[in-house]
Amino acid sequence: MSPLSPSDDDGPPLRADAQRNRARILDAAEAVFAELGAGASTEEVARRAGVAIGTVFRHFPTKNDLLAAIMKRLLARLVAEAGELGGGDGLFTFFSRLVAQAAGKRSVVDLLARAGVEIRLPDTVGHLEQAVGELLRQAQEAGTVATAVRLPEVMALLISVCQGALHGGWDAGLQERTLGVIFGGLRGH
Amino acid sequence: MSPLSPSDDDGPPLRADAQRNRARILDAAEAVFAELGAGASTEEVARRAGVAIGTVFRHFPTKNDLLAAIMKRLLARLVAEAGELGGGDGLFTFFSRLVAQAAGKRSVVDLLARAGVEIRLPDTVGHLEQAVGELLRQAQEAGTVATAVRLPEVMALLISVCQGALHGGWDAGLQERTLGVIFGGLRGH
DNA sequence: TGACAAGCTGAGTCTCCACTCACTATTCTC
DNA sequence: GAGAATAGTGAGTGGAGACTCAGCTTGTCA
Incomplete structure (x- = not known):
């Protein structure tokens, strides 16, 4: 680098x-x-x-530097977006928005996937984790997400579902139903 | 081709x-x-x-022909594996095995993701869907998966979670907890 | 076993792409 | 506005990798 x-x-x-x-x-x-x-x-x-x-x-x-710079902007935007959300549904909203973006744009996901591999952006990725962690905390406080759920699996699901949406070319209906299953799992019941 | x-x-x-x-x-x-x-x-x-x-x-x-040939073998194996499972837990077991494979091997997922894009393997992919559909049917019959869940979102989750496991390099614990959330969602409560 | 088809070989071609650098153009500073 | 520093330009370089083909080797079958 x-x-x-x-x-x-x-x-x-x-x-x-x-x-x-x-x-x-x-x-x-x-x-x-x-x-x-x-x-x-x-x-x-x-x-x-x-x-x-x-x-x-x-x-x-x-070229890697260029990719890293874009990645940094994208992550910063996501962090900002996450920062504006909150409450019981903030985490769910964030999931939905991310997936909607991923379905259309290769970059978000292609790049997200590279974080930590070719590109080193520990700070920014850390910030995103922190922001999502805050959304998780608020959701659990509001009782919309089970307290047993921890941050790592939330991040894992976030990345997975973006990857899936990207590669599978999901339509709106499939997006909703797939997220529906995950949200059900997060709620706990 | x-x-x-x-x-x-x-x-x-x-x-x-x-x-x-x-x-x-x-x-x-x-x-x-x-x-x-x-x-x-x-x-x-x-x-x-x-x-x-x-x-x-x-x-x-x-090179694409070579990739397609491998893909075909991989999918055939998955179909065979799915065919041997069944009952209330068959679908869950299948998920777990796929993810465990994906975490270690790039091929399974890298290739799965390409199905339908660069590579055309409608028959074999169709067979996999059919096999997973049967697992879903049995799980729903046994009551371990909610009846509202449909095949497309199951496939979407399957692919997502493989992608995630691949790119994120999940360890066993994270695999288990992430799948736990999804299984909870599939169960419905 | 001999002859022919089928298959193997690997140096070479072609294309694409990241990256360079000698030169020119623009901006800034006083 | 002139000189110096900074920035832009784009033909050129080097390397990687997909794919070819003329000549050689091997399996097959009568």
Whole structure:
């Protein structure tokens, strides 16, 4: 893994054009990887962003760095989303939203799956676990989730169901029924 | 997709050495893809099988054909395994065994996920659905699974949980607790 | 056992893709 | 607005991996 990518560290601030391009590249990469999976070429990202390929590599020295940067944004968004939920149904809502996203976008899941393997993002992943943990706590307090349920299996289910939704191309009905089974299991009865 | 691979069609029977090599290639491929995922090189498969790479391509004109052949064997085994189970716990046992396999081997899941995407194996996948459907029917008859549960969500959960186990590297305890939640959901209370 | 078909071999081709770098263009600073 | 620093460009490099094929080997069958 390269050292910190520009705009992450505290080095000299980026030039205006560089900031613009960096944002364009991130957006393009997110879209491209969402459509084609993490196997999509860096060239395609550059084309979509409207920059030369060299520019992509200037900002993200390796393809992995680019993936990591996207992953970080995605996770940060999820954490934010989780942070806004709560109460008895927060955890369930979070599950549903994640799955709905996963069914359409390869990136979320393709990347989620890589966390901890090729990409190291312990902090951000930790934050997500923390946020989900809080949702779990609130749900258990409200009595909508059995107290025997622990965080690791909730995370495991979250990842599983995203993977499944992605690969299986679930429609809305199947999503609902599948989650229904899991929610039943979480409730305990 | 290429036409039928040798030994699937009814053309002239394979020569003895060809049969031997075909079997070796399939075994090697299964092992290699299990370890390294479907991205492993055909060269590695040839090396492990102790044949030249040309031989692999003689038997399986494209890498996809090779993957399809392995997939077919894997699914056939799963169907056979499902066929031997039954009663109130058959479905649960099947789930547990699949997940236990998935946690160790990339192939099962990596390939399961591709069914219907790159690889076309409608018959065999259909057979698996049929076999799982029978397990579901028996479990519902025995009262261990709620009657509201339908086959599609069972398949969806099966695939999800395999994906999750694969990517997350679950240990035995996590497997058990995660499946516990799902089993609870299937039971209905 | 000889002859022919079937199968095996592996160096070589082709394509794709991550990544580089010498050069040019833009922005910033004073 | 000029000079310096920063950023952009895109043809080029290197490597990996799927797939081919001309020549050699082996099994089969009369």
